[in-house]
Amino acid sequence: MALLEIENLQTHFRTPDGIVRAVDGVSFQVEAGETLAVVGESGCGKSVTAMSVLRLIPEPPGKIAGSIRFNGRELLGLSEREMRDIRGNEISMIFQEPMTSLNPVLTVGWQIGETLRLHQGLDKRAAEARAIEMLQLVGIPEPARRVREYPHQLSGGMRQRVMIAIALACNPKLLIADEPTTALDVTIQAQILDLMRDLKRRVGAAIVLITHDLGVVAEVAERVVVMYAGRKVEEAPVGPLFRNPRHPYTQGLLGSVPKLGSSLTGTATRLSEIPGLVPSLKQRIEGCVFASRCAHATDLCRKVAPALEAKAPGHLAACHYAPRESRGAAAMVAA
Amino acid sequence: MYAYVARRILATIPVMAVVALFVFSLLYIAPGDPAAVIAGDQATPEDVERIRQSLGLDRPYLVRFGAWLWDILRGDLGVSIFTNLPVSTMIAQRIEPTLSLMVVTLLFAVSVAVPMGVVAAWKQGTLIDRMVMAFAVLGFSVPVFVVGYLLAYVFALELDWLPVQGYTSFREGFGPWLENLVLPAIALGSVYIALIARITRATMLEVLQQDYIRTARAKGVGQRGILFLHALKNAAVPIVTVIGIGIALLIGGAVVTESVFAIPGLGRLTVDAILRRDYPVIQGVVLLFSFVYVLVNLAIDLIYTLLDPRIRY
Ligand SMILES: Nc1ncnc2c1ncn2[C@@H]1O[C@H](COP(=O)(O)OP(=O)(O)O)[C@@H](O)[C@H]1O
Ligand code: SF4
Ligand SMILES: [Mg+2]
Numbered sequence: 001m002a003l004l005e006i007e008n009l010q011t012h013f014r015t016p017d018g019i020v021r022a023v024d025g026v027s028f029q030v031e032a033g034e035t036l037a038v039v040g041e042s043g044c045g046k047s048v049t050a051m052s053v054l055r056l057i058p059e060p061p062g063k064i065a066g067s068i069r070f071n072g073r074e075l076l077g078l079s080e081r082e083m084r085d086i087r088g089n090e091i092s093m094i095f096q097e098p099m100t101s102l103n104p105v106l107t108v109g110w111q112i113g114e115t116l117r118l119h120q121g122l123d124k125r126a127a128e129a130r131a132i133e134m135l136q137l138v139g140i141p142e143p144a145r146r147v148r149e150y151p152h153q154l155s156g157g158m159r160q161r162v163m164i165a166i167a168l169a170c171n172p173k174l175l176i177a178d179e180p181t182t183a184l185d186v187t188i189q190a191q192i193l194d195l196m197r198d199l200k201r202r203v204g205a206a207i208v209l210i211t212h213d214l215g216v217v218a219e220v221a222e223r224v225v226v227m228y229a230g231r232k233v234e235e236a237p238v239g240p241l242f243r244n245p246r247h248p249y250t251q252g253l254l255g256s257v258p259k260l261g262s263s264l265t266g267t268a269t270r271l272s273e274i275p276g277l278v279p280s281l282k283q284r285i286e287g288c289v290f291a292s293r294c295a296h297a298t299d300l301c302r303k304v305a306p307a308l309e310a311k312a313p314g315h316l317a318a319c320h321y322a323p324r325e326s327r328g329a330a331a332m333v334a335a
Numbered sequence: 336m337y338a339y340v341a342r343r344i345l346a347t348i349p350v351m352a353v354v355a356l357f358v359f360s361l362l363y364i365a366p367g368d369p370a371a372v373i374a375g376d377q378a379t380p381e382d383v384e385r386i387r388q389s390l391g392l393d394r395p396y397l398v399r400f401g402a403w404l405w406d407i408l409r410g411d412l413g414v415s416i417f418t419n420l421p422v423s424t425m426i427a428q429r430i431e432p433t434l435s436l437m438v439v440t441l442l443f444a445v446s447v448a449v450p451m452g453v454v455a456a457w458k459q460g461t462l463i464d465r466m467v468m469a470f471a472v473l474g475f476s477v478p479v480f481v482v483g484y485l486l487a488y489v490f491a492l493e494l495d496w497l498p499v500q501g502y503t504s505f506r507e508g509f510g511p512w513l514e515n516l517v518l519p520a521i522a523l524g525s526v527y528i529a530l531i532a533r534i535t536r537a538t539m540l541e542v543l544q545q546d547y548i549r550t551a552r553a554k555g556v557g558q559r560g561i562l563f564l565h566a567l568k569n570a571a572v573p574i575v576t577v578i579g580i581g582i583a584l585l586i587g588g589a590v591v592t593e594s595v596f597a598i599p600g601l602g603r604l605t606v607d608a609i610l611r612r613d614y615p616v617i618q619g620v621v622l623l624f625s626f627v628y629v630l631v632n633l634a635i636d637l638i639y640t641l642l643d644p645r646i647r648y
Contacts, residue, residue: 056552088554095553100546105568105643115554150644166554 001072002029003206004053004174009066011045011052018282022048024230025066030174035200035207037221037238039214039253043278045230046210050176053208054093055083070174089119092167096179098160102151108135108162109147115169134165139195157188164195168203175200178210193220214254218242226250229279229289232308236315246317248294249274288319296321336640343636347629354625355407359400361621362390362614373416373612386416407622413615417608422619425604432502433600436523436592437585439516444524444531445578451528452535452574453562456543467532474529479588483522483595490518500597515598523592527581534577538570545569571642579635586624 011023023045030036038046051057052064055075068075070091075083087093092115095101103111112134113127122130128147135143138161151159160180167175177196181189197220200207209221217224217238224241226234226249234247245251252274276293279285288306291297300320308318312325362369370387371378391399406413412422455467491499498515505512542548543566551565593602601620608616639646 054553056549084555084557086555087552088556093553095546095550097546101550103547103551103565103569104645105571106565114556118555152645163550166550 003032004030005069007067011048011064014061021281026232028225035221037217037224038210040227044227050178088115089170091174092172094163094167094177094180098156119170138165175205176208234317246311246322247319249290358618358622412619415616417611417613422615429601429604432598440520440524443520444527448528448531452532455536456539471529471533474525479591482525486518502598519592519596523588538573542566542569582631
């Protein structure tokens with residue numbers, strides 16, 4: 001049993017002009033202690049997937065269907081009360097916007113301590129002492145002084161460190177980081193990534209790292225899920241994915257990206273531009289979701305949706321024409 | 336911080352000076368000879384002359400103002416033309432009912448309006464929200480005296496739950512004191528509640544969209560903690576501001592409410608003084624109300640710094 005098992009996740013939003021299928025049948029698993037990257041262009045449903053796991057999607061207008069099992073427990077069947085015991089405790093989350101994600105009128109120490117008081121029943125003093133330890137752990141100098149400060153007194157990088165401290169305070173088994181470095185400048189990005197890797201080693205949490213920065217993926221992830229228009233189009237260990245991407249969309253994304261293991265700093269590692277627009281999520285798409293932008297698209301692609309199949313051991317792709325390594329090996333994995 | 340407080344207190348002095356000048360001029364803004372105005376229609380020329388002298392109208396304007404101001408600073412608000420009692424004594428006799436009414440109304444209104452606004456924002460678009468908004472519109476558009484007479488009719492005359500009118504000093508017991516204030520406080524508070532509930536709802540709607548609310552939910556904070564701690568603390572500044580501005584509404588409304596419920600307070604005193612053209616009393620009461628208003632707004636400015644750490648002076 002994997003730590004997190006997502007099966008056929010469908011998160012739809014009812015809007016005045018139709019139903020937005022933000023996530024439409026996504027499945028993947030996260031093993032304990034593993035780092036999984038989820039990549040894809042902006043708007044392809046990464047954040048909605050993450051928010052669905054913690055059931056932070058407002059319902060209505062949202063609606064989550066499918067199955068999300070955490071440690072074997074079906075999260076979609078839990079009450080709000082039971083979900084609250086999981087949030088910030090067993091599963092925590094870091095967001096993209098460090099400047100606005102902390103409450104401006106509460107001290108940093110109070111905000112770190114809040115999770116400890118909520119989930120571990122610490123009293124005020126014990127929570128503050130632990131908050132100071134956490135600030136130390138995430139590399140904030142003079143933690144005893146900083147703990148009494150307010151977010152506006154800290155820089156963006158510092159604030160993201162505080163967010164990490166909040167997320168890790170209760171030793172969660174799973175940390176979901178939604179573009180944790182996107183809003184930071186390059187040197188700070190590298191520091192935050194180093195910190196996350198270091199802490200992961202110490203705490204042993206699994207990480208789902210959402211990003212559209214393939215340089216980050218190459219640096220920290222073990223496995224990668226590629227999303228497009230609310231679907232998973234490819235999934236593979238990081239090495240094979242970078243060396244041998246099977247899906248034309250992934251190939252497009254990787255177009256201008258430096259080789260695996262190259263240094264993060266300095267180089268442009270954003271997703272390369274793929275011509276064309278992401279299809280509207282309001283209509284059910286017949287055929288391959290990528291067909292409108294794919295250079296290899298055929299009539300078959302436009303009519304029949306390709307199945308997500310193992311093209312090599314542990315390497316899934318949803319494309320009619322993605323090359324297979326060898327039938328025997330692929331069939332074994334798929335079975 | 337202390338320097339700021341000191342500066343803010345000093346800054347109220349010119350404001351109060353302007354208010355004092357205005358209050359002093361009240362008598363002279365009214366058309367006609369002030370002495371004749373005060374003396375009334377049936378006065379003899381001798382009466383008018385006597386009043387003219389007692390007001391010192393033969394001296395220059397600014398000299399009179401200076402003398403008047405000096406008296407006030409020493410706590411002497413003059414003598415009532417009608418009762419010949421010192422104005423300060425008359426105010427002292429009447430201040431308890433008015434103060435009681437305002438404080439009870441304030442506490443009642445805030446403790447009803449803020450949760451109302453919060454819940455309306457939380458349940459935006461639902462029946463509860465629409466009911467709160469409908470009440471807010473109603474509270475604005477129905478005059479205080481209508482609400483007052485309606486409440487008195489239903490709860491005092493028909494149901495006989497509460498006294499129809501009058502006032503009992505709290506020295507005679509908390510129960511009787513409060514009993515007499517319930518209906519007046521509701522009548523006076525309705526506009527105030529409407530005002531605070533609207534601002535609370537609007538501000539909370541905005542705050543609930545913020546990223547830090549999402550963070551709080553991701554931490555496992557419950558709905559109550561989200562609304563009343565994480566969100567309300569951020570919404571506090573506009574809410575407290577409107578509570579302060581609304582004090583002016585309360586002062587105006589107190590005059591009407593005291594008439595409706597026959598409460599022997601400053602409002603009644605003011606109405607009586609106006610009817611009798613008892614200018615020293617009018618001036619004393621207006622001065623007092625202005626002073627309270629300036630003081631409340633000073634207090635609110637200072638409260639801001641406690642509510643929002645980003646506000647520094
Ligand atoms: N509350 C909502 N109502 C309607 N549509 C939404 C809502 N939240 C997200 N979406 C839509 O879901 C899609 C996926 O968004 P998101 O998961 O944020 O993308 P990203 O991969 O950039 O994180 C977008 O098209 C977005 O417009
Ligand atoms: S199935 Fe066809 S359209 Fe879709 S990615 Fe593969 S080649 Fe392109
Ligand atoms: Mg996103």
